[in-house]
Amino acid sequence: xxxxxxxxxxxxxxxxxxxxxxxxxxxxxxxxxxxxxxxxxxxxxxxxxxxxxxxxxxxxxxxxxxxxxxxxxxxxxxxxxxxxxxxxxxxxxxxxxxxxxxxxxxxxxxxxxxxxxxxxxxxxxxxxxxxxxxxxxxxxxxxxxxxxxxxxxxxxxxxxxxxxxxxxxxxxxxxxxxxxxxxxxxxxxxxxxxxxxxxxxxxxxxxxxxxxxxxxxxxxxxxxxxxxxxxxxxxxxxxxxxxxxxxxxxxxxxxxxxxxxxxxxxxxxxxxxxxxxxxxxxxxxxxxxxxxxxxxxxxxxxxxxxxxxxxxxxxxxxxxxxxxxxxxxxxxxxxxxxxxxxxxxxxxxxxxxxxxxxxxxxxxxxxxxxxxxxxxxxxxxxxxxxxxxxxxxxxxxxxxxxxxxxxxxxxxxxxxxxxxxxxxxxxxxxxxxxxxxxxxxxxxxxxxxxxxxxxxxxxxxxxxxxxxxxxxxxxxxxxxxxxxxxxxxxxxxxxxxxxxxxxxxxxxxxxxxxxxxxxxxxxxxxxxxxxxxxxxxxxxxxxxxxxxxxxxxxxxxxxxxxxxxxxxxxxxxxxxxxxxxxxxxx
Ligand code: GTP
Ligand code: MG
Numbered sequence: 001x002x003x004x005x006x007x008x009x010x011x012x013x014x015x016x017x018x019x020x021x022x023x024x025x026x027x028x029x030x031x032x033x034x035x036x037x038x039x040x041x042x043x044x045x046x047x048x049x050x051x052x053x054x055x056x057x058x059x060x061x062x063x064x065x066x067x068x069x070x071x072x073x074x075x076x077x078x079x080x081x082x083x084x085x086x087x088x089x090x091x092x093x094x095x096x097x098x099x100x101x102x103x104x105x106x107x108x109x110x111x112x113x114x115x116x117x118x119x120x121x122x123x124x125x126x127x128x129x130x131x132x133x134x135x136x137x138x139x140x141x142x143x144x145x146x147x148x149x150x151x152x153x154x155x156x157x158x159x160x161x162x163x164x165x166x167x168x169x170x171x172x173x174x175x176x177x178x179x180x181x182x183x184x185x186x187x188x189x190x191x192x193x194x195x196x197x198x199x200x201x202x203x204x205x206x207x208x209x210x211x212x213x214x215x216x217x218x219x220x221x222x223x224x225x226x227x228x229x230x231x232x233x234x235x236x237x238x239x240x241x242x243x244x245x246x247x248x249x250x251x252x253x254x255x256x257x258x259x260x261x262x263x264x265x266x267x268x269x270x271x272x273x274x275x276x277x278x279x280x281x282x283x284x285x286x287x288x289x290x291x292x293x294x295x296x297x298x299x300x301x302x303x304x305x306x307x308x309x310x311x312x313x314x315x316x317x318x319x320x321x322x323x324x325x326x327x328x329x330x331x332x333x334x335x336x337x338x339x340x341x342x343x344x345x346x347x348x349x350x351x352x353x354x355x356x357x358x359x360x361x362x363x364x365x366x367x368x369x370x371x372x373x374x375x376x377x378x379x380x381x382x383x384x385x386x387x388x389x390x391x392x393x394x395x396x397x398x399x400x401x402x403x404x405x406x407x408x409x410x411x412x413x414x415x416x417x418x419x420x421x422x423x424x425x426x427x428x429x430x431x432x433x434x435x436x437x438x439x440x441x442x443x444x445x446x447x448x449x450x451x452x453x454x455x456x457x458x459x460x461x462x463x464x465x466x467x468x469x470x471x472x473x474x475x476x477x478x479x480x481x482x483x484x485x486x487x488x489x490x491x492x493x494x495x496x497x498x499x500x501x502x503x504x505x506x507x508x509x510x511x512x513x514x515x516x517x518x519x520x521x522x523x524x525x526x527x528x529x530x531x532x533x534x535x536x537x538x539x540x541x542x543x544x545x546x547x548x549x550x551x552x553x554x555x556x557x558x559x560x561x562x563x564x565x566x567x568x569x570x571x572x573x574x575x576x577x578x579x580x581x582x583x584x585x586x
Contacts, residue, residue, distance in 0.1 A: 066354035068432045069244075069347050073237065079214060080221035082108070083123040084130060084153045085328055090118050092157065094172060100159075104136070105129030111211045112172040115330035120157075120172075121215055150304040152225055154328060175211040177330060179249045182372055186544050190535035195447035195518075198540040203364045208247045216242045216253055219329050223255065226305045227297050233261045236335070239346040245353035246363050246390055252378075253326070257297065257337040290338040291315045297335065298322040308333075341489050344421065344428040345387075348488060351432060352394055352405050355439060359405060362449055363393045365540065369514065372544045375507050382500040384483070384507060391469055391485050391495060396453050398472035402440035407472030408488055411437070428489045447518075450540070454515035458508060466494075509549040517542055 088097065094112075097120070101107060106125040112118055124130055130153065137155055140147060180188070185205055189198040208216075216238050224236040240254035241247035269275075283289055295313060301324060302311035311324040319342075322335040336342070353360045367386055370376045377383045397404040411430035414437065421428040431437065444452075465474035466484035470491065477484045479494065482504045487493035518539070537545060 065434050068434075069350040070432070073217075073243065076213065076217040077221065077235075077237075079108075079123050080217040082125070082127050082130060083121055083214070083218050083221070084133060084155060085218060085222065086120045086122060087154075087156045087328065088112070088118045088120050088172065089157065090172065092118075092172060097157070101133065104132040109214075111175050111214075113175045113177045113211065113215070115177060116327055118172055118174065119328055121211070121218060123214070148304055150226075150306065152306050153222055154306045175209065177209075177212055177215070177249060179206050182544060185368075186537055186541045187535070189539070189541040189544075190537045192539075195450065195539040196445055199361050199365050199446045199450065202368055202540065203361045206248045206364055206368060207360075208242070208249060208251075212249055213242075215329050216331070219253060219326050219331055219333070220255055223301070223305070223308075223326075223333075223335070226300055226308075227257060229300055229304070230296055231257075231259055231262060231293075234259050237343070239339075239343050241386065244346045244349040245360055246349060246367070246386070248364070248367065253329075253331040253333045254342070255333060255335045256339050256343055257293065257335060259293070259337065286338060287320070291320050293337050294320050294322050294335070297337075301335075340423045341426060341428065344423065344489055347432065348408070348411075348430060349390060349394075351411070351430075351434075354434065355405055355437060356397075358444075358446055358449060359394070359397060361446055362397070362453065363390050365446075365450060366393050366453065369510075369543055370507075373506075373510050373547055375503070375510065380498075382498055382503050384496060384499055384503060388483075388485050388496040388499070391488070392457065392467060393453065395467045395469050395472070395485075396456050397449075398469060399456070400442055400444060400449075400452075402442050403472065404439070404442045404444070406437060406439075408470040409472070423489070426489045426491070447539075451515060451518040454511040454518065458511040458515050460508075462504060462508070506549070510547055513547055513549050514543045 098107060098110065101122055104124065105128065108123045108125050110120055110122045112120050124133075133155075134151065134153065137151075139149075140156070179185075185202065188205065189201055192198045192201050220236040220238050224234060227234050227236060235258040237256050237258055238253060239256050241251045242253050294315060298311055298313040301308045301322060305311075305324075307326055307328040308324050309327055311322065314321050314323055319336055319339055324333050324335075325331070326333050353363070367376070367389060370384065370386075370389055375384055376386055376389060394405060398407055408430060412427070414431040414433075415429045416431065416433070419429055419431055419433075461474070462483060464477060466477045466486055468475045468486045469488055470486065475486070478492075481494055481497055481499075482501045483496040483499040484494050485496045487495045
């Protein structure tokens with residue numbers, strides 16, 4: 001989560017045509033079907049296959065249509081509560097390890113991953129098994145150090161008798177928790193047969209996996225155990241890209257400390273008769289309460305949280321937060337409190353992503369493209385944020401003819417009484433019932449959408465107009481800012497207030513260049529063969545290569561050179577890039 005200034009930050013189309021069902025024989029529908037399958041695999045709507053022998057299986061069966069985010073999160077939280085995180089010696093025998101743990105009860109699921117050593121996530125079928133396991137764990141013996149006496153579900157396996165014999169498997173099968181490098185991705189995409197396939201492959205390579213998603217909920221659950229020292233009834237929920245469907249492996253973990261059950265939020269007092277209430281300290285500033293809570297939790301995490309390092313309390317930001325690294329998972333964590341509007345934006349983005357599989361694919365592609373060209377950055381600054389970029393993609397999809405997704409006003413009109421939500425005076429109401437939303441039958445391919453996205457923003461009148469997903473049409477800018485994207489819920493705010501003119505100019509120049517590149521015949525004809533491991537970059541792969549406009553300062557017109565010359569120089573850059581050390585992040 002960013003705490004920079006980004007955080008300070010149409011009339012609904014008549015959706016008369018029934019929801020577009022992803023069945024049928026046309027190539028577009030076939031392509032959408034395959035994308036949908038890829039996407040379901042990672043969002044967590046697919047029933048989870050238990051990997052453990054004798055496992056109870058997972059009961060998160062898929063209902064007809066997508067599940068609501070709250071249902072999905074409830075399941076994930078339940079899984080996390082029954083899970084433990086164990087650091088294992090690399091040569092541990094998986095079979096012996098499982099047999100050892102099964103003494104405490106059946107195991108639903110387990111997997112291994114690497115992050116400063118090998119770790120296992122183990123989910124038991126029952127919570128009692130976790131209690132039993134923790135009761136059997138010993139306090140570590142130390143020689144010259146002292147231990148901080150805080151027990152948690154983060155454990156270390158040290159018994160060497162569980163080591164695998166040389167005849168057995170060489171090591172534990174680890175699930176990847178980071179993305180492939182940008183160069184490897186370019187190589188992979190170059191072997192695909194169509195731009196649509198490239199977009200599918202990019203999405204599959206970058207999206208959060210089932211395991212990574214579980215790990216994120218487990219870290220929230222472990223942290224809740226720390227915060228429970230002060231607030232036993234608290235919950236810690238992930239939000240942002242960890243759960244909105246647009247998360248990339250390696251993205252930060254945004255967490256919300258939910259004290260609603262204690263803070264009186266949504267509490268209805270009894271109408272009559274005797275009643276008791278708690279005596280509680282009072283203050284006239286909610287912000288002050290949030291800062292105090294995060295301050296003590298920050299101290300607690302810093303002093304007692306196993307695996308939590310580099311704790312920073314950033315309490316004077318518009319949205320106060322505690323930032324730290326959770327070493328065993330490798331996640332960069334941002335813990336906030338009193339951030340309900342962000343929870344609502346998360347729910348809205350999730351809903352849009354689930355409405356049509358092209359939404360997530362296009363967002364992934366644009367996010368990856370933006371990161372490859374430094375349009376977005378993990379460092380706060382004048383860059384466009386991933387959140388803003390996602391809203392721009394949504395807006396573009398609302399502007400298609402016919403629209404691919406409805407406006408936020410339309411979703412609000414479809415809301416029932418249970419959806420009503422007003423947060424700090426802001427109307428955050430919208431339907432979360434997928435069956436009420438009827439989509440129009442737009443059959444644009446992803447290749448068309450990607451090309452048109454770049455063209456759309458290459459010529460968008462940024463100087464006069466604001467992007468507005470509530471109305472689904474551009475509005476006159478209410479204030480002077482190079483880029484104006486109306487905050488969907490806090491409508492007087494601009495989510496891209498931080499973006500300066502030169503960053504917007506770079507974005508526009510890159511859109512011009514990418515639209516042009518996609519139009520070139522070469523991007524279509526120079527396809528690589530899937531058998532050729534070092535295929536020539538084409539299509540989407542060329543868009544991820546270093547750009548000629550990367551250093552542009554002003555909105556200069558991009559000089560068009562011959563297409564073959566362009567590909568030649570792009571290839572040259574790839575060759576040079578391949579010789580550089582591998583970058584961690586795209
Ligand atoms: P990455 O972390 O970059 O992968 O994406 P993210 O969507 O998680 O973005 P970020 O961590 O910056 O923010 C977390 C969530 O906070 C977003 O998904 C939004 O729901 C919300 N958020 C972020 N920036 C803004 C903003 O400027 N205004 C509003 N209203 N919400 C924001
Ligand atoms: Mg985030």
